[in-house]
Amino acid sequence: MNAPRPALIALLALPLAACGAGGVVPQTGIAPPPAGPPASAFGKPGPLMGADARALTQMFGTPRLDIRETTVRKLQFANGRCVLDTYLYAPARGKEPVVTHVDARSPAGSDVDPAACATALRAR
16 A cells, blocks of 8 residues: 555644644733732641741841842851751741741751751750
């Protein structure tokens, strides 16, 4: 069964033609809504969960880092014994951001218990 060469090429190109059927999505000029807190925000509760920036600075003093992005604020506290990173997200539009996730590590980078790090930071 010898099909003519142009017919064979057209037959083989049909599946590829179906892939290009989509169109270009026009840009609307409307920014997508900001992302909410990460899935980790719904994890296990801890001693700092729900605290706002004011409460954190009262507990630990001036943060070593204060990084603000569109939907998150990161405050980092350290004292030479441990480094505590706190991530604050607003629970709803117009509400004060609160801690939803905490990471703690030694100055060498190994993980430590966030509650123990918080205690060490309070001792200064």
